Amino acid sequence: MKSISFAICIATAMYTNQVFGSEKGMPQLNPEFWIAQIFWLFIIFSTLYLVISKIFLPKITHTIENRKSRVVNNLEEAQKLKENAEKKLNEYNEIIQKTKKEAKKIIEDSKKKLDRDIEGKKQKFNDEIEKELKIAETEIKNLKKSSISNINNIAAEISAEVIKQIISTEVNKSNVSAIINDITKKEMEKHT
Amino acid sequence: MALNPMHQFEVYKIGPEINISGINLSFTNASLFMTISAVLILSLMFFGTKKKSLIPSKIELITEMSYSFVAKMINDTAGSSARSFFPFIFTLFMFVLFCNMVGMLPYSFTVTSHIIVTFILAAVVFLGVTVIGFVKHGIKYLELFVPKGVPIILLPLIVIIEIISYLSRPVSLSVRLFANMMAGHTMLKVFGGFVISLGLLGGWLPLGFSVALTGLEILVAFLQAYVFAILTCIYLNDALNLHH
Numbered sequence: 001m002k003s004i005s006f007a008i009c010i011a012t013a014m015y016t017n018q019v020f021g022s023e024k025g026m027p028q029l030n031p032e033f034w035i036a037q038i039f040w041l042f043i044i045f046s047t048l049y050l051v052i053s054k055i056f057l058p059k060i061t062h063t064i065e066n067r068k069s070r071v072v073n074n075l076e077e078a079q080k081l082k083e084n085a086e087k088k089l090n091e092y093n094e095i096i097q098k099t100k101k102e103a104k105k106i107i108e109d110s111k112k113k114l115d116r117d118i119e120g121k122k123q124k125f126n127d128e129i130e131k132e133l134k135i136a137e138t139e140i141k142n143l144k145k146s147s148i149s150n151i152n153n154i155a156a157e158i159s160a161e162v163i164k165q166i167i168s169t170e171v172n173k174s175n176v177s178a179i180i181n182d183i184t185k186k187e188m189e190k191h192t
Numbered sequence: 193m194a195l196n197p198m199h200q201f202e203v204y205k206i207g208p209e210i211n212i213s214g215i216n217l218s219f220t221n222a223s224l225f226m227t228i229s230a231v232l233i234l235s236l237m238f239f240g241t242k243k244k245s246l247i248p249s250k251i252e253l254i255t256e257m258s259y260s261f262v263a264k265m266i267n268d269t270a271g272s273s274a275r276s277f278f279p280f281i282f283t284l285f286m287f288v289l290f291c292n293m294v295g296m297l298p299y300s301f302t303v304t305s306h307i308i309v310t311f312i313l314a315a316v317v318f319l320g321v322t323v324i325g326f327v328k329h330g331i332k333y334l335e336l337f338v339p340k341g342v343p344i345i346l347l348p349l350i351v352i353i354e355i356i357s358y359l360s361r362p363v364s365l366s367v368r369l370f371a372n373m374m375a376g377h378t379m380l381k382v383f384g385g386f387v388i389s390l391g392l393l394g395g396w397l398p399l400g401f402s403v404a405l406t407g408l409e410i411l412v413a414f415l416q417a418y419v420f421a422i423l424t425c426i427y428l429n430d431a432l433n434l435h436h
Contacts, residue, residue, distance in 0.1 A: 032203070040223035040226060
């Protein structure tokens with residue numbers, strides 16, 4: 001495509017040169033200004049080369065290197081900070097774990113202590129209750145015993161009165177109570 | 193006059209005639225546009241390196257992109273040993289690119305459409321590369337013409353072909369750039385002329401062609417600068433590393 005268009009151009013150039021006639025062939029092949037062009041090319045190109053290589057390229061290199069090192073530094077710092085943060089996080093987690101364990105231990109300990117206390121208190125109460133019961137029982141026994149003798153006395157009195165009413169004579173109280181004692185003894189033996 | 197598509201390549205002197213011992217060294221329109229290109233490159237470099245900010249502005253980005261573009265090109269084709277030739281190749285690339293691009297402006301002059309300019313650039317590259325090759329490898333640099341693994345019967349023929357291809361390097365390098373530039377600009381001029389001659393009725397088609405060709409020529413302007421620079425890198429690679 002390019003070569004075809006180039007050929008077309010050459011052809012048009014030749015044709016127009018024939019038509020217009022005023023210009024001789026391709027201006028590029030006219031050596032009139034060749035030396036001048038080479039001269040100015042050398043001056044301009046070498047100036048450009050010197051200025052670029054001595055002034056601007058070091059500057060660009062410096063800028064790019066600076067940016068690179070800055071980015072790398074920032075990345076490194078970020079990495080460091082991240083590591084630090086992770087470390088801190090781990091530490092905190094450990095502390096939390098530890099305190100959790102401690103709290104569990106404290107709860108368990110206090111539970112045990114409470115259980116023990118409750119147990120002790122229960123024991124104490126039971127003992128006291130038993131003691132009280134025993135006291136009450138002995139009291140009851142005593143009461144029973146005393147009540148039996150009282151009953152005997154009352155019975156003796158009543159029976160003496162009854163006998164007096166029936167036969168209108170005084171009866172010896174001690175005889176009556178002896179009889180009643182006998183009877184109650186027999187009854188008691190029957191019960192026990 | 194104006195219809196002649198070759199007229200745009202005409203060189204004429206600007207200002208007084210400079211004559212040093214009978215040699216005409218006058219400042220011409222070609223020299224003017226060379227200077228304009230150089231000044232544009234330098235101002236781009238100047239404004240692109242002025243602030244040295246951490247986050248580059250647009251112009252800084254352009255400067256740094258061209259820098260890393262050429263740096264990558266050299267690194268990929270010629271390896272790290274060509275690092276010291278970076279300023280030259282960078283200057284060469286920028287100069288050819290800007291000459292091509294300035295030439296795309298209407299009423300401007302395309303410096304690189306002159307065979308003498310491109311030939312001198314190519315010759316400098318060719319001579320430089322040859323000198324570098326001989327300095328680096330001595331007489332062993334001639335091994336470049338003897339590829340490995342070729343049957344001995346074919347060797348004389350191959351060596352002759354290699355020598356011819358080596359010697360034609362500056363010609364192909366310079367003619368490629370010059371021909372592309374001249375052909376493109378002539379085509380643009382021819383189609384521009386068609387727009388005028390076909391008038392309001394038929395001029396729209398060549399006008400469209402002109403627009404499309406302008407886009408193509410901008411691409412070619414960049415591409416030819418790139419090709420010029422990358423071929424220089426490849427020749428440099430031959431001279432520096434000598435593996436064929």
